[in-house]
Amino acid sequence: MTEIDFLNWVRGPGFQIATIIFVAGVLIRIFEIILLGRKANLAEAKGSEMSSGLRTIVTRSVPQADSFKRSTFTIVTGYIFHIGLFVTIFLYAPHILLIKDIVGISWPALPTPVVDAFAVISIISLLAILIHRFSNKVLHYLTNFEDLLVWFVTIAPLVTGYIAFHRIGFTAPTLLGIHILSVEILMIVFPFTKLMHAFTLFMARWYNGAISGYRGVES
Amino acid sequence: MTNKFDDKNKTLGDTLRSRGISRRSFLKFCAATASMMALPPAMIPKVAHALENAKRPSVIWLSFQECTGCTESLTRSHSATIENLIFDSISLDYHHTLQAASGHAAEAAREAAMEENHGNYILVVDGSIPMDNPGYSTIAGISNYDMLMDTAKGAAAIIAVGTCATYGGIPHAKPNPTGAVSVGDLIKDKPIINVPGCPPIPVVITGVVTHFLTFGTIPELDHIGRPKVFYGQSIHDRCYRRPFYDKGLFAETFDDEGAQKGWCLFKLGCKGPTTYNACATTKWNNGTSFPIEAGHPCIGCSEPDFWDGGGFYKALSMPTENITQTALYTAAGAAAVGVAAGALNRAKKNAATKAHPNTTIEDLEK
Numbered sequence: 001m002t003e004i005d006f007l008n009w010v011r012g013p014g015f016q017i018a019t020i021i022f023v024a025g026v027l028i029r030i031f032e033i034i035l036l037g038r039k040a041n042l043a044e045a046k047g048s049e050m051s052s053g054l055r056t057i058v059t060r061s062v063p064q065a066d067s068f069k070r071s072t073f074t075i076v077t078g079y080i081f082h083i084g085l086f087v088t089i090f091l092y093a094p095h096i097l098l099i100k101d102i103v104g105i106s107w108p109a110l111p112t113p114v115v116d117a118f119a120v121i122s123i124i125s126l127l128a129i130l131i132h133r134f135s136n137k138v139l140h141y142l143t144n145f146e147d148l149l150v151w152f153v154t155i156a157p158l159v160t161g162y163i164a165f166h167r168i169g170f171t172a173p174t175l176l177g178i179h180i181l182s183v184e185i186l187m188i189v190f191p192f193t194k195l196m197h198a199f200t201l202f203m204a205r206w207y208n209g210a211i212s213g214y215r216g217v218e219s
Numbered sequence: 220m221t222n223k224f225d226d227k228n229k230t231l232g233d234t235l236r237s238r239g240i241s242r243r244s245f246l247k248f249c250a251a252t253a254s255m256m257a258l259p260p261a262m263i264p265k266v267a268h269a270l271e272n273a274k275r276p277s278v279i280w281l282s283f284q285e286c287t288g289c290t291e292s293l294t295r296s297h298s299a300t301i302e303n304l305i306f307d308s309i310s311l312d313y314h315h316t317l318q319a320a321s322g323h324a325a326e327a328a329r330e331a332a333m334e335e336n337h338g339n340y341i342l343v344v345d346g347s348i349p350m351d352n353p354g355y356s357t358i359a360g361i362s363n364y365d366m367l368m369d370t371a372k373g374a375a376a377i378i379a380v381g382t383c384a385t386y387g388g389i390p391h392a393k394p395n396p397t398g399a400v401s402v403g404d405l406i407k408d409k410p411i412i413n414v415p416g417c418p419p420i421p422v423v424i425t426g427v428v429t430h431f432l433t434f435g436t437i438p439e440l441d442h443i444g445r446p447k448v449f450y451g452q453s454i455h456d457r458c459y460r461r462p463f464y465d466k467g468l469f470a471e472t473f474d475d476e477g478a479q480k481g482w483c484l485f486k487l488g489c490k491g492p493t494t495y496n497a498c499a500t501t502k503w504n505n506g507t508s509f510p511i512e513a514g515h516p517c518i519g520c521s522e523p524d525f526w527d528g529g530g531f532y533k534a535l536s537m538p539t540e541n542i543t544q545t546a547l548y549t550a551a552g553a554a555a556v557g558v559a560a561g562a563l564n565r566a567k568k569n570a571a572t573k574a575h576p577n578t579t580i581e582d583l584e585k
């Protein structure tokens with residue numbers, strides 16, 4: 001297998017396999033959660049479920065003052081790498097081309113050096129998060145294999161993408177191939193790990209808000 | 220035909236002189252060759268000396284499943300190029316397209332050259348070799364495979380010219396109906412220099428021959444057999460549009476403002492980032508330009524399997540398969556499975572509720 005064969009494979013059949021596992025895994029899990037349903041609430045509704053649910057999706061994204069004080073590091077680094085991931089995935093021109101090819105829609109990209117900077121910042125914050133995880137006794141105690149796996153598959157595309165863009169070390173087709181492969185691994189691991197939070201997060205927040213809304217209390 | 224034996228004993232210098240090539244243009248040629256091969260200027264006299272005294276080497280050129288574009292590339296280049304100089308100075312003893320003889324006479328010439336120069340001739344091959352059925356491509360009733368194996372035996376070195384001979388090329392493209400393979404797939408016991416390209420740059424072909432004549436060795440090769448001096452850097456590494464790529468300024472179509480301003484052609488499918496060749500530096504048509512300079516993205520023609528990269532106009536970051544369809548079919552299937560799993564879970568939940576015994580007041584009073 002030449003390196004171009006490898007690149008063609010990850011751009012073709014490899015990406016197809018990853019897409020099938022990703023889409024199937026995510027959809028089956030979401031359907032399962034939604035269809036499980038809840039017992040009918042026999043109490044009289046004291047407010048709207050929908051508006052409270054939607055509001056909570058937004059309000060819970062803003063850290064509260066006391067929890068921010070307690071876990072400043074986690075919240076700040078968490079925000080930084082999530083924003084960095086968003087920028088590198090969705091605002092980098094070649095990635096937008098990929099999305100356009102699959103979904104058919106596109107939007108303007110950020111200049112490449114800006115995306116590059118975001119990638120570096122994300123990598124640094126993810127490294128800091130790992131160090132923090134091991135230096136904090138409680139976090140260390142709570143850490144299991146899945147946490148490390150999820151950390152690894154998240155940072156891998158960032159690092160391989162950075163290396164592929166700057167063409168460090170190996171020849172270009174190999175670097176690009178490894179980058180695409182690392183994304184495919186992320187897609188495959190995604191539905192079976194806590195990475196699913198990217199989808200379930202909004203469902204959970206909505207539900208929390210909806211319960212409070214029904215009872216007529218603030219969420 | 221000129222007297223072969225006289226010719227053979229002449230050195231390359233003699234030949235060039237007899238053709239009226241001045242010392243000055245010969246040295247110019249040597250300087251150009253040295254710089255092309257990335258040799259320091261101090262090496263120019265050595266190149267000149269070696270070339271002047273080189274005996275005209277016998278070259279046998281075999282053409283298999285090919286389009287003759289490689290030969291065209293070499294012979295149609297501008298008349299006064301150094302590549303013509305060098306090709307006037309070898310003894311091209313067998314070449315279908317260029318030789319006057321045909322049929323058995325041609326084969327006899329090949330056999331005579333092989334015998335006379337056994338162990339010393341250079342074998343050049345263009346085109347791939349069909350392995351499914353030898354009848355797909357034969358010359359004078361001899362299958363490509365037999366002819367290659369037979370001729371390779373006595374060769375000092377083999378130069379595979381063009382992407383078909385080096386990596387299978389167009390005949391090897393999916394679904395590869397003839398079972399085409401490259402020279403390197405078949406010959407393992409001889410040094411093979413791969414000079415890929417569809418077609419390869421003429422000066423690269425001659426540069427390799429010159430290297431062999433000058434040093435008597437094959438140039439340093441990369442991991443897929445290409446001379447590093449010519450294939451050491453990618454098109455993207457040397458592309459003059461690279462600053463636009465780095466800034467993220469891309470032409471979106473062939474005639475938009477970006478295209479007019481000479482922005483990067485990545486979005487139009489440029490394979491420059493993954494293609495290793497000398498086009499951006501040596502250029503084509505006597506150094507006039509190269510495809511990207513003419514406004515067309517690089518199609519990656521000197522890389523293995525360049526036809527199977529999902530299309531010339533598909534950007535490198537796009538998948539080569541129809542992922543939209545894959546995702547839609549998967550989503551439909553997954554929705555069905557999800558609903559079925561949901562129904563199963565519900566049934567389980569209901570059964571559990573039913574199985575759960577209700578506690579009555581009487582039970583508690585017991």
Ligand code: SF4
Binds near residue numbers: 517
């Ligand atoms: S035109 Fe092609 S080779 Fe040149 S910078 Fe853009 S992507 Fe790279």
